[in-house]
Amino acid sequence: MPPPNTPTTATIGTSTRDEREAQTTAFLRVRVGQEEAHYGGNLVDGARILRLFGDLVTEITVRTDGDEGLLAQYSDIRFTAPVRPGDYIEARARLVRQTRLRRVVELEAHKVIRASPEEADSAGEVLDEPQLVCAATATTVVPHRRAHTATARTPTAEET
Numbered sequence: 806m807p808p809p810n811t812p813t814t815a816t817i818g819t820s821t822r823d824e825r826e827a828q829t830t831a832f833l834r835v836r837v838g839q840e841e842a843h844y845g846g847n848l849v850d851g852a853r854i855l856r857l858f859g860d861l862v863t864e865i866t867v868r869t870d871g872d873e874g875l876l877a878q879y880s881d882i883r884f885t886a887p888v889r890p891g892d893y894i895e896a897r898a899r900l901v902r903q904t905r906l907r908r909v910v911e912l913e914a915h916k917v918i919r920a921s922p923e924e925a926d927s928a929g930e931v932l933d934e935p936q937l938v939c940a941a942t943a944t945t946v947v948p949h950r951r952a953h954t955a956t957a958r959t960p961t962a963e964e965t
Contacts, residue, residue: 828899828900829865829868829869829899829900830865830897830898830899830900831861831864831865831868831897831898832861832895832896832897832898833857833860833861833895833896834893834894834895834896834917835857835893835894835896836891836892836893836894836918837849837853837888837889837890837891837892837893837894838890839890839891840890841853841890842889842890846887847889847890848887848888848889849887849888849889849890849892851882851884851939853888854884854888854894854896854914854938854939855879855882855939855941857894857896857914858879858896858898858912858914858939858941858943859876859943861896861897861898861910861912862874862876862898862908862910862912862943862945863876863945864898865898865900865908865910866908866945866947869900869903869908870908870947872947872948874908874945874946874947874948875945875946875947875948876943876944876945877907877944877945877946878943878944879941879942879943880941880942880943880944881940881941881942882939882940882941883939883940883941884938884939885937885938885939885940886916886936886937886938887938888916888938889919889920890920891919891920891922891929892916892918892919892920893916893917893918893929894914894915894916894917894938895914895915895917895935896912896913896914896915897912897913897914897915898910898911898912898943899911901942905949906946906947906949907944907945907946907947908944908945908947909942909943909944910942910943910944910945911940911942912939912940912941912942912943913937913939913940914937914938914939914940915935915936915937915938916932916935916936916938917931917932917935918930918931918932919932919936
């Protein structure tokens with residue numbers, strides 16, 4: 806298992822493009838540092854989780870298209886539990902839809918270890934069940950010159 810702050814990724818290889826699209830995934834596990842406390846109550850802002858999501862979407866686009874693409878939007882963002890310094894967050898992404906120029910990715914972030922400063926300054930607890938802290942959907946756009954298509958075709962004069 807990699808160290809907690811080391812980004813880790815996985816893609817499940819399959820034989821067809823449709824299967825590959827449905828199973829292209831990436832994940833990160835990070836420890837939230839004290840410097841990331843932003844609000845009263847020692848809370849970390851939701852933008853921290855969205856940065857993780859952005860990295861995951863970028864990785865998926867590089868894996869599928871050889872280009873980082875441009876994140877066009879997040880939708881259906883739901884923050885469901887607080888994140889505090891010392892927590893370990895595991896974020897996962899899965900490519901769910903692909904068009905010629907757009908990639909749609911489902912994202913979830915779970916707290917897998919909870920800091921327990923009430924017990925001791927350096928105490929923590931491995932959660933029996935990961936706790937969902939955020940879920941969202943992202944859409945990214947891939948430059949036409951990089952977008953892989955299901956069938957090869959010659960671009961029109963307008964597309965070049």
